[in-house]
Amino acid sequence: DVKVTQSSRYLVKRTGEKVFLECVQDMDHENMFWYRQDPGLGLRLIYFSYDVKMKEKGDIPEGYSVSREKKERFSLILESASTNQTSMYLCASRRQGSWPQHFGDGTRLSIL
Amino acid sequence: DAKTTQPNSMESNEEEPVHLPCNHSTISGTDYIHWYRQLPSQGPEYVIHGLTSNVNNRMASLAIAEDRKSSTLILHRATLRDAAVYYCILRFTGTASKLTFGTGTRLQVTL
Numbered sequence: 001d002v003k004v005t006q007s008s009r010y011l012v013k014r015t016g017e018k019v020f021l022e023c024v025q026d027m028d029h030e031n032m033f034w035y036r037q038d039p040g041l042g043l044r045l046i047y048f049s050y051d052v053k054m055k056e057k058g059d060i061p062e063g064y065s066v067s068r069e070k071k072e073r074f075s076l077i078l079e080s081a082s083t084n085q086t087s088m089y090l091c092a093s094r095r096q097g098s099w100p101q102h103f104g105d106g107t108r109l110s111i112l
Numbered sequence: 113d114a115k116t117t118q119p120n121s122m123e124s125n126e127e128e129p130v131h132l133p134c135n136h137s138t139i140s141g142t143d144y145i146h147w148y149r150q151l152p153s154q155g156p157e158y159v160i161h162g163l164t165s166n167v168n169n170r171m172a173s174l175a176i177a178e179d180r181k182s183s184t185l186i187l188h189r190a191t192l193r194d195a196a197v198y199y200c201i202l203r204f205t206g207t208a209s210k211l212t213f214g215t216g217t218r219l220q221v222t223l
Contacts, residue, residue, distance in 0.1 A: 004155070033210065042199075043156070043213035058210075090155050099146070099203075101211060103155030 002027045004104040006091050012110045019078040021107050023091030030096035032074035034058075034066065037088040037106070049074055050096065081111045116200045121218040124190045132185040132217055134200030139180050142205040147174065147185045149196040150216070156199065159185065195221045 007022035025032065033048040035058075045058030047066040055066050063085060067075040074093075078085055088108050094101040117135040124130040136145070146161040160167055160174045162183075167174040173186040187194055199216040203209050 035213075040215065042215045045210060045212070048210060059212075092155070099144075099161060100148075100158035103157070105153070105155045 002029075002093070002102040004091055004093055004102050006089075006104040006107045008107050009105065010108050010110075012112060013078075013081050014112055015081060015083060017078075017081045017111075019081045019109070019111075021076040021078075021089055021091075021109070023074045023076070023093075023104060024072050025074075025093040025102070026072065027093070027095070027102075028071065029093040029102075030071070031094050031101075032068065033092040033101070034064075034074065034076045035090045035092065036060070037090055043090065046076065083111050085109065086111045116202060116214055118198075118200055118214065118217045120215070121220065123220045123222065124187075126191060126221055126223050127189050130187040130190045130194070130219065130221075132187070132198050132200075132219065133182065134184070135182045136200070136202055137181045139202055140204065143202040144205065145174065145176060145180075145183050146201040146203055146211065147172070148199045148201065148211075148213075149194075150199070151193075151196045156213075159198070161203075190219075190221045192221050192223075195219055 003026045005024045013019050030051045034046045035043040037043045049055045049068040065077045088106045090106045091104045092101050147159040148156040150156045162174045175184045197216040
């Protein structure tokens with residue numbers, strides 16, 4: 001079974017902090033994705049990566065950056081956390097040109 | 113991206129079939145129809161997908177209208193473990209394609 005692992009289920013940080021959310025997949029997938037999920041808004045795509053060192057902006061990239069130095073790991077970075085970035089963050093991966101897409105169980109991030 | 117419309121919520125009795133509808137009147141000929149579900153406190157989970165023909169797998173069946181403007185996810189015997197939010201998503205063909213989620217249908221299953 002494909003395993004997408006997010007480093008933390010719950011995280012509490014302070015406004016202005018630099019925050020790193022980590023995601024690791026064990027199936028050698030080329031494509032990886034970061035979403036955030038908010039009540040009433042569904043899942044919204046923040047950034048995605050088609051392969052190592054590649055990244056593309058999704059629908060809501062403002063305030064975020066990403067890093068993909070190794071194929072199995074995709075990091076989401078909040079450069080200076082703000083309270084409106086309090087949300088559930090979901091990571092996903094899939095093999096290039098193949099479906100389905102597999103999701104992690106999410107990180108619930110609170111910015112105080 | 114083509115949009116989908118789903119009811120906000122539905123209820124079902126346990127061990128009865130459930131038909132979850134999805135309208136996608138602006139679907140293009142190359143859009144695949146994907147269904148995912150999200151159980152409480154978990155990430156979305158793949159259920160099924162199809163293009164034109166009806167599809168079956170161990171989890172569910174997908175019935176696609178002849179004009180492809182609507183589809184129905186069928187759970188043959190709902191259980192309490194099927195209580196989740198079900199998302200109907202259109203995905204265009206291509207290596208650069210990605211999933212755009214709406215707000216889905218919250219399915220409640222009762223005894």
